[in-house]
Amino acid sequence: MAFSKKKVRLMLDKPSFNLNGDYYSSRFSELGKGEGDTLILNLGPQHPSTHGVLRVIVELDGEYVRRAEPVLGYIHRMHEKMGEVKTYVQYLPNMGRVDYLHALAWNWAYVGAVEKLMGLEVPSRAEYIRVITCELNRISSHLLWWGAYVLDLGGFTPILYAFDDREILMDILQIPTGSRLTYCYYRFGGVSADLTETFLTQTRSFIERFKTRIPMYHDLVTGNMILRGRCEDIGALPVEMARRYGATGPVLRGSGVAYDVRRMEPYSVYDQFDFDIPVGKNGDAMDRYDVRMAELEQSVRIIEQAMSRIPDGPFINPDVPDRILPPKGEVYFAVEGARGKIGVYLISDGTARPYRLKLRAPGYSNLHVFAELAQGTILADAVSILGSLDLVIPEIDR
Amino acid sequence: MHPLVHLLVALIAILTFIALNGLILVYVERKVAGFIQRRPGPFEVGPHGLLQPLADALKLVGKQLVMPRDADRILFWAAPLLSFAPVAICLLPIPFGPHLLGLNVNLGLLLVLAFSGLNVLALCLAGWGSNNKYALLGAARAVAQSVAYEIPLLLSVLCVAFTCGSLNFVDITVSQTKHGLLSWNVFSQPLAFLIFFVSALAETNRAPFDLPEAESELTAGFHTEYSGMGFGLFFLAEYSYMIVVSAVASVLFLGGWSGPFFSGHWWMLGKIYALILIMMWFRWTYPRVRFDQLLNICWKWLIPLSLINLLGTALIINLVR
Numbered sequence: 001m002a003f004s005k006k007k008v009r010l011m012l013d014k015p016s017f018n019l020n021g022d023y024y025s026s027r028f029s030e031l032g033k034g035e036g037d038t039l040i041l042n043l044g045p046q047h048p049s050t051h052g053v054l055r056v057i058v059e060l061d062g063e064y065v066r067r068a069e070p071v072l073g074y075i076h077r078m079h080e081k082m083g084e085v086k087t088y089v090q091y092l093p094n095m096g097r098v099d100y101l102h103a104l105a106w107n108w109a110y111v112g113a114v115e116k117l118m119g120l121e122v123p124s125r126a127e128y129i130r131v132i133t134c135e136l137n138r139i140s141s142h143l144l145w146w147g148a149y150v151l152d153l154g155g156f157t158p159i160l161y162a163f164d165d166r167e168i169l170m171d172i173l174q175i176p177t178g179s180r181l182t183y184c185y186y187r188f189g190g191v192s193a194d195l196t197e198t199f200l201t202q203t204r205s206f207i208e209r210f211k212t213r214i215p216m217y218h219d220l221v222t223g224n225m226i227l228r229g230r231c232e233d234i235g236a237l238p239v240e241m242a243r244r245y246g247a248t249g250p251v252l253r254g255s256g257v258a259y260d261v262r263r264m265e266p267y268s269v270y271d272q273f274d275f276d277i278p279v280g281k282n283g284d285a286m287d288r289y290d291v292r293m294a295e296l297e298q299s300v301r302i303i304e305q306a307m308s309r310i311p312d313g314p315f316i317n318p319d320v321p322d323r324i325l326p327p328k329g330e331v332y333f334a335v336e337g338a339r340g341k342i343g344v345y346l347i348s349d350g351t352a353r354p355y356r357l358k359l360r361a362p363g364y365s366n367l368h369v370f371a372e373l374a375q376g377t378i379l380a381d382a383v384s385i386l387g388s389l390d391l392v393i394p395e396i397d398r
Numbered sequence: 399m400h401p402l403v404h405l406l407v408a409l410i411a412i413l414t415f416i417a418l419n420g421l422i423l424v425y426v427e428r429k430v431a432g433f434i435q436r437r438p439g440p441f442e443v444g445p446h447g448l449l450q451p452l453a454d455a456l457k458l459v460g461k462q463l464v465m466p467r468d469a470d471r472i473l474f475w476a477a478p479l480l481s482f483a484p485v486a487i488c489l490l491p492i493p494f495g496p497h498l499l500g501l502n503v504n505l506g507l508l509l510v511l512a513f514s515g516l517n518v519l520a521l522c523l524a525g526w527g528s529n530n531k532y533a534l535l536g537a538a539r540a541v542a543q544s545v546a547y548e549i550p551l552l553l554s555v556l557c558v559a560f561t562c563g564s565l566n567f568v569d570i571t572v573s574q575t576k577h578g579l580l581s582w583n584v585f586s587q588p589l590a591f592l593i594f595f596v597s598a599l600a601e602t603n604r605a606p607f608d609l610p611e612a613e614s615e616l617t618a619g620f621h622t623e624y625s626g627m628g629f630g631l632f633f634l635a636e637y638s639y640m641i642v643v644s645a646v647a648s649v650l651f652l653g654g655w656s657g658p659f660f661s662g663h664w665w666m667l668g669k670i671y672a673l674i675l676i677m678m679w680f681r682w683t684y685p686r687v688r689f690d691q692l693l694n695i696c697w698k699w700l701i702p703l704s705l706i707n708l709l710g711t712a713l714i715i716n717l718v719r
Binding site: 039047048049060062063071150153154155157160161164211222226227229230374379380381383 | 431434435436437531532534535538540605606610615618681682683684685686687688689690691
């Protein structure tokens with residue numbers, strides 16, 4: 001259908017949308033607009049610093065943020081509802097798509113919940129395989145955060161160095177899992193494939209290489225004066241506030257609380273490894289940065305120990321029934337993801353499908369700290385705080 | 399030759415130089431970025447991606463010019479033109495070789511400073527005329543930044559003008575040829591050179607001072623709403639101002655066309671590109687400073703330091719005389 005120029009002009013002149021904004025922005029402007037000449041700015045859902053489709057409405061007084069409000073739901077895919085309509089096995093691939101950066105931790109949380117409900121034994125080789133792959137995945141997640149955060153602060157180059165390492169990790173994880181990002185590797189009672197010799201040798205050489213890369217990252221980026229100026233004393237999160245919002249993971253540990261599910265509520269074989277829980281002091285963006293960088297080293301330590309001690313045996317429990325039919329009951333299982341505590345709450349009515357599935361996404365709680373932290377900061381600091389929370393929007397919206 | 403004909407020829411030559419340089423610098427910037435980020439950079443169009451900037455330019459020229467409905471038509475289109483137009487005049491009085499210059503004028507330095515100051519007006523118009531909040535914030539930043547950094551820039555330039563006793567670029571260059579390399583002003587005025595270079599980075603909105611177009615905060619800052627050649631002109635202007643400040647820095651501090659051997663315009667070009675490469679190196683290495691930090695650097699460090707430097711220079715000149 002062809003439109004004449006005049007007709008196009010007419011169509012453009014009469015907007016079919018509401019110029020005052022949608023429900024969220026009109027509610028935001030009605031809710032106590034600050035005094036003075038302020039500007040309401042809509043960051044996202046398409047904005048370079050929101051990493052995906054987060055939308056933040058901010059009220060600006062010059063460059064200062066008076067109020068900020070995150071608006072969610074732009075990538076809501078009903079994962080929880082899907083859990084109710086799919087069988088236990090059918091739902092497995094969904095878990096790689098909740099948080100695509102640390103997919104294996106979500107794999108683990110769901111598989112672990114079902115195993116706990118059914119009382120399934122996991123062979124100890126499978127537990128070790130899970131630890132190794134999950135920690136490798138954690139490293140790749142932290143690396144991406146690191147690159148993206150420095151990119152938020154205006155440093156273009158580090159993300160390509162991070163991807164250099166991450167590329168190797170994805171190649172390595174591709175060997176047992178068969179995919180590069182949205183893994184679906186863990187099964188009820190074990191994992192889907194054994195680790196091959198190629199995987200083990202490649203992981204060993206990666207770890208040797210990565211040990212030289214971490215000091216380089218610190219040399220190039222952590223010590224930089226401009227970066228420290230952008231992170232230190234920015235977005236200090238008091239412990240009390242972190243508790244109020246239920247923040248977990250590096251965001252909570254940055255504030256000085258050594259809460260790590262791997263240590264506090266040990267699952268799998270994590271109690272057999274020797275590793276530290278890095279914590280910060282003030283809870284500012286720099287502390288969160290330091291905690292994540294230190295966690296890279298701790299993950300390497302765990303992988304090294306697991307690789308040296310990995311036992312022989314089956315990689316999956318041969319007694320797992322073909323039809324997964326858990327008994328009636330409810331169960332909660334939590335693991336430590338790259339962003340914090342990942343929890344799966346499952347109610348089974350004894351049929352082939354869960355009655356209810358609740359996913360606790362750590363990013364959801366961590367994000368809501370932002371509105372309070374950003375108050376009174378400069379716009380650039382708000383972007384720095386948002387980046388330091390390490391948000392993955394598909395995980396938040398689920 | 400009639401002076402007007404000479405001027406016209408010079409202007410055309412400068413515009414050609416700018417356009418060619420735009421193409422070259424886009425290529426160089428992307429290759430430098432690729433080198434620093436350990437990737438090949440553009441590689442597909444032509445041998446080693448040499449034709450990439452040409453393809454980019456063609457794409458920009460061929461794009462539809464889109465203007466937001468509520469934008470101010472006149473201001474919106476005046477801004478990119480106003481940003482680009484003064485560049486040609488800025489390059490007129492700069493001597494690339496002993497005889498290779500457009501206009502030998504006694505107040506050359508003043509001419510360059512005056513016309514390069516117009517750029518901030520263009521950014522301001524772009525921000526205001528776009529009727530876009532991001533653009534407006536970017537423009538506000540640009541104005542605050544440029545006004546602040548103009549002061550240390552002027553003060554550091556004044557030091558050189560004092561020592562050379564002239565505002566004429568040719569005289570300034572000739573005064574640096576007396577004792578070879580050592581008479582370059584960068585050795586007698588290292589602090590002024592440093593301040594000039596930092597301020598020039600801020601004036602040209604280059605990283606780490608690229609706040610008016612801070613991508614992670616303001617999407618694209620003042621040129622958010624520009625597409626096609628509207629954006630292309632801003633882009634070209636940015637690269638041209640890099641050439642202008644590098645050329646001025648070379649003439650004022652690095653002896654212009656003079657070198658330890660074979661003095662000539664190749665020395666001038668070499669110095670310009672060396673400075674531009676340093677600017678590119680900064681961009682791909684450092685994160686961006688925050689707005690208040692940027693102004694703090696200026697008001698708390700650069701302006702007092704340049705004032706002290708200026709007073710010291712004046713004192714020494716008086717004592718020597």
